Amino acid sequence: MRIDLSGQHAVVSGSTAGIGYAIAKGLAQAGAAVTITGRTPERVESAIASLQQAAPGAHINGVAADLSTAAGCNALIQAQPEADILVNNVGIFQPQDFFETDDETWDRFFQANVMSAVRLSRHYARGMKTRDYGRVLFLSSESAMNIPTEMVHYGMTKSAVQSVSRGLAKVLAGTRVTVNAILPGPTRSEGVVKMLQQMADEQGKTLAEVEANFVADNRPSSIIQRLADPDEVAHMCVYAASPQASATTGAALRVEGGIVDTMAS
Template sequence: MKIDLTGKTAVVTGSTQGIGRAIAAGLAESGARTVVNGRTRESVDAAIARIRADVPDADLVGVVADVTVPEGVATMRGAVPEADILVNSVGIFEPEDFFDITDDTWYRFFTVNVMSGIRMSREYLPGMYGRGWGRVVFLSSESALQIPPEMMHYGMTKTAQLALSRGLAERSAGTGVTVNAVLPGPTASEGVTDFVAKLNPGDERSPEEQLDAFVREHRSTQLLRRAATPAEVANLVVYLASEQASATTGSALSVDGGTRRAIF
């Protein structure tokens, strides 16, 4: 199977590092004109340089915009009026005990992780409907189905994304537009790797080794016995963005290394 996205424009929010950047790289490698998005010019330029180092002929557009607020979404739409593929990957996480999470933090997590996808989808879906083709992918998490007690606010937003992606798939029935969610498990993104390394500042192992050990100890149901790579998650997103995935919509697809003990 050869995935060819030539002629398509893909917007990937929060794509300056980690899974988002890997998704942007994968889409660009498949021929899509790919929009790399972040909140600062420095981070966007650095991400573009890194992607081009691996994909020299990548067709990349950098857009500096904070898509977690309405003004940033308007900036994005102004820079990229139409998109064939939208990947809602911007998001935040942090551990915090339920009784320490303030109202402001609950609202902040919902605004960043959920409202960003709502606003971006509202902007770009009508154009996809008009062209009779489109792909929307929400980057959720296995935490949507196995709510982490140390990050209930994060898990709540990831569950909300599943409701949103399914609802938008229903709304898009018969239009040629598919809407799906991808549920990664423990993944060796910069944020997660740095987070685990900070838990044991005296540990002499590499950050990657520490993360793999963390997965084996704290995610004991995970079958890979290691963290997934951002590229491994991105591969599923690129497939869902392709013509080959035209019969897959309204689905929540896991790429969690078997963390969730379920057969469907």
């Protein structure tokens, strides 16, 4: 199977690093034109330069905007009004004790992780429906099903994203627009590596040791028994964004290394 996305335009939110960057790279290497987003012009410009090296000849542009706000989403929409592929990747995470998590934090996570996806999907999926073709992906998490006690507020947002994904797929029933949720497990994203490196420094251990301990202590049901690489998540996203995935919709596609201990999604 050869995935060819030539002639298609993808918008990938939160894509200057980590999983979002890997997805943008994968889509560009498959031939899609890609619009990336980040919070600052410097990060966007740096990511564009790197992506152009990884995918020579690809058409890549970027928008600097805070997608946790309606204004930021509108700025992206104004800069890139249409898309054939939308990847709702932007999101934040932070371990925090449930009893110390205030209303402002709950709302900040909801706006960044859920409402960004709602706002962008509401716009781009409308155009896809009119053209009777498109792919919408929501980056959820295994934390949507295994709510982490250290990040209840984060797990809630990922459960919500999965619900929106399933609901939108049903809204678009009978069209050639598919909508799916992607569920990564712990992944070597920029944020996770930074967190683990800080732990390694505090404990006087190597990053590899802390990573192995993190999986064993926090995700003992993992079958792969390691963190995933961002490219491994991106491979699933590129397939789900392809014409070959035409009968896959309303699904929760798991790339979590078998952490969720059930055969059902």
